[in-house]
Amino acid sequence: MNLAEYLPEQQELVETELDALIPPESAAPGTIHQAMRYSLFAGGKRIRPILCIEAARTVSDDSPGVIKTACALECIHTYSLIHDDLPALDNDDYRRGKPTNHKVFGEAMAVLAGDALLTIAFQILAELTNVSAERKVRMIRELATASGTVGGMIGGQVADIQGEGQQPTAALLDSIHRAKTGALLRASVRLGALHAGGTHDEVGALSCFGEHIGLAFQIVDDILDVEESSDALGKTAGKDAHQQKITFPAVYGLERSHEMARLECDRAHRTLDVFGQRADRLREIADLIVHRKS
Amino acid sequence: MNLAEYLPEQQELVETELDALIPPESAAPGTIHQAMRYSLFAGGKRIRPILCIEAARTVSDDSPGVIKTACALECIHTYSLIHDDLPALDNDDYRRGKPTNHKVFGEAMAVLAGDALLTIAFQILAELTNVSAERKVRMIRELATASGTVGGMIGGQVADIQGEGQQPTAALLDSIHRAKTGALLRASVRLGALHAGGTHDEVGALSCFGEHIGLAFQIVDDILDVEESSDALGKTAGKDAHQQKITFPAVYGLERSHEMARLECDRAHRTLDVFGQRADRLREIADLIVHRKS
Numbered sequence: 001m002n003l004a005e006y007l008p009e010q011q012e013l014v015e016t017e018l019d020a021l022i023p024p025e026s027a028a029p030g031t032i033h034q035a036m037r038y039s040l041f042a043g044g045k046r047i048r049p050i051l052c053i054e055a056a057r058t059v060s061d062d063s064p065g066v067i068k069t070a071c072a073l074e075c076i077h078t079y080s081l082i083h084d085d086l087p088a089l090d091n092d093d094y095r096r097g098k099p100t101n102h103k104v105f106g107e108a109m110a111v112l113a114g115d116a117l118l119t120i121a122f123q124i125l126a127e128l129t130n131v132s133a134e135r136k137v138r139m140i141r142e143l144a145t146a147s148g149t150v151g152g153m154i155g156g157q158v159a160d161i162q163g164e165g166q167q168p169t170a171a172l173l174d175s176i177h178r179a180k181t182g183a184l185l186r187a188s189v190r191l192g193a194l195h196a197g198g199t200h201d202e203v204g205a206l207s208c209f210g211e212h213i214g215l216a217f218q219i220v221d222d223i224l225d226v227e228e229s230s231d232a233l234g235k236t237a238g239k240d241a242h243q244q245k246i247t248f249p250a251v252y253g254l255e256r257s258h259e260m261a262r263l264e265c266d267r268a269h270r271t272l273d274v275f276g277q278r279a280d281r282l283r284e285i286a287d288l289i290v291h292r293k294s
Numbered sequence: 295m296n297l298a299e300y301l302p303e304q305q306e307l308v309e310t311e312l313d314a315l316i317p318p319e320s321a322a323p324g325t326i327h328q329a330m331r332y333s334l335f336a337g338g339k340r341i342r343p344i345l346c347i348e349a350a351r352t353v354s355d356d357s358p359g360v361i362k363t364a365c366a367l368e369c370i371h372t373y374s375l376i377h378d379d380l381p382a383l384d385n386d387d388y389r390r391g392k393p394t395n396h397k398v399f400g401e402a403m404a405v406l407a408g409d410a411l412l413t414i415a416f417q418i419l420a421e422l423t424n425v426s427a428e429r430k431v432r433m434i435r436e437l438a439t440a441s442g443t444v445g446g447m448i449g450g451q452v453a454d455i456q457g458e459g460q461q462p463t464a465a466l467l468d469s470i471h472r473a474k475t476g477a478l479l480r481a482s483v484r485l486g487a488l489h490a491g492g493t494h495d496e497v498g499a500l501s502c503f504g505e506h507i508g509l510a511f512q513i514v515d516d517i518l519d520v521e522e523s524s525d526a527l528g529k530t531a532g533k534d535a536h537q538q539k540i541t542f543p544a545v546y547g548l549e550r551s552h553e554m555a556r557l558e559c560d561r562a563h564r565t566l567d568v569f570g571q572r573a574d575r576l577r578e579i580a581d582l583i584v585h586r587k588s
Contacts, residue, residue, distance in 0.1 A: 023443060023444050027443075027444055028444075028449070028453070028469075029443070029449055029452040029453045029456060031452060031456065032443045032448065032449065032452045033443060036443075079409075083405055083406070083409060086401075086402075086405060088400070088401030088402045088404075088405060089402045089405065106382070107380075107382030108380075108382045108383045108455060109452070110382075111377055111380060111382060111383065111405065112377070112448050112451060112452055114409070115373075115377060115408070115409075115412060115448055116442060116443045116448045118409060118412055118413065119412065119438050119441050119442050119446075119448065120438065120442060120443075122416045122434060122438045123434075123435060123438035123439060123442065125434075126431050126432075126434040126435035126438060127435060132427070133426070133427035133428045133430070133431045134427045136427070136431050137420050137427045137430050137431060137434075138420075140416060140417075140419075140420040140431075140434055141417060141420035141421060144413050144414065144416045144417035144420060145417060147413050148410060148413050148414060148417065149317060149321075149323070149326050149327060149330075149410045149414075150317050150321055150322075152413075154326065154406050154409055154410045154413065155322070155323055155326065157406060158323040158325060158326045158403070158406055159322070159323045161402060162323060162325065175322075
């Protein structure tokens with residue numbers, strides 16, 4: 001199966017599982033489940049879940065239930081988008097071409113829908129049935145750390161906000177992005193490998209892969225914000241420059257940023273050498289992350 | 295030791311442990327840790343942690359590390375206060391006599407500090423060292439459920455917001471408060487009992503205790519909002535009536551609400567009969583919850 005067939009198939013599998021894991025709108029109080037589902041099913045690319053599933057496949061032919069772990073990661077990602085879009089934070093009206101959560105459900109419900117998605121992510125991991133309790137605890141711990149303040153997603157978000165208008169330096173840029181997007185992308189492959197019973201060395205190799213594609217992903221994200229239109233992105237383009245964010249193009253310029261993205265992609269490929277052909281799909285995904293247009 | 299000596303001693307133990315568990319302000323990014331600590335150390339009564347610790351003592355003489363589980367509960371409680379106080383939700387400027395988190399750190403940081411406290415609660419449980427992995431997974435699952443949307447804290451908060459201005463009925467009142475405050479108070483005693491290795495019957499008995507004091511707690515909370523001044527409460531009094539919230543005094547009147555609080559307290563006492571003198575401290579805490587003035 002080529003990537004163009006594989007991706008929509010995986011996206012559909014993830015969406016079917018998310019639909020089963022999140023309480024229906026008919027469960028009281030319905031509005032919160034409606035708000036959670038609105039953002040979960042707003043057409044995300046499911047990069048984190050797919051990375052998780054493929055990392056599991058790279059270490060084992062059969063990882064029952066890994067799709068649930070993949071969905072927990074998507075819940076964390078979606079909560080972070082809902083809260084980031086709030087007026088007090090990035091104040092975005094559109095996300096993936098649709099009105100943001102607070103524009104549809106109001107700010108109060110958007111805050112609570114984010115809280116609920118964050119909470120249910122841990123519940124999903126705790127309720128996994130095909131993983132030992134020891135592995136589950138480790139996965140929960142890693143997800144919490146990757147989402148947290150010290151080197152994790154929230155820490156990166158804070159550094160990003162505080163960095164606005166500051167002198168952009170390479171060191172600051174690196175630390176912001178490793179935390180803000182890198183930590184969860186890295187956790188996505190790690191949790192997949194852990195779920196599948198990966199060895200220390202396997203988890204370690206995939207972890208390096210996650211770091212490099214995490215960095216590549218963010219560099220490309222920054223480039224797209226400069227080069228693409230709002231229509232193509234489904235969100236407001238050019239916001240980084242407007243908000244004086246510390247970005248790769250701001251620090252290195254566009255040409256050098258393109259080079260850096262390719263370099264990180266090459267590095268990501270090399271970390272997969274130990275897996276041989278088993279990791280072919282992860283290689284394709286790494287290439288896709290660098291060559292995407294939105 | 296009498297209760298007047300016991301409570302400040304326990305509060306100090308909880309605060310010392312919280313101080314050890316939450317990253318210091320010197321850890322980057324400092325602002326988020328400062329914001330988390332501001333609300334965590336704003337003089338809470340530590341009812342949930344103390345219930346957790348005492349539930350553990352009721353089933354076992356020695357529960358090493360239960361104070362960490364107690365702190366995880368306080369992190370969840372504090373995150374919920376920070377988010378509830380936001381302008382988009384209850385829009386409160388004062389909490390425990392001090393400016394609310396967003397008044398000091400701004401709305402963006404308050405959203406993120408709440409997210410971070412919610413996240414670290416699960417990390418703390420996952421990192422417990424004196425509890426089996428099976429128990430930890432169960433505790434994480436119960437905490438997530440008690441904090442979540444279906445019968446949990448977020449669900450209660452949503453129902454509470456949506457209930458504003460609606461016809462107050464006994465059934466609606468009951469379902470809101472069981473979820474909004476009851477679920478986490480019940481989880482506090484359950485997690486303490488689980489941490490201590492309590493049997494199925496012990497956890498069950500303490501669970502009933504938690505339900506009754508949870509209800510008593512909320513009835514008294516509603517009564518205090520009517521009877522006490524803002525100064526005494528450390529937050530804006532009379533807000534429930536102003537916001538047309540569904541409260542016990544609104545549904546039953548003040549006199550009947552007082553009676554109901556005493557009744558729930560009596561019921562809570564009876565659930566402890568099986569523990570004999572071991573549960574004396576929990577009995578005192580139940581009485582305190584009903585007779586408190588703030």
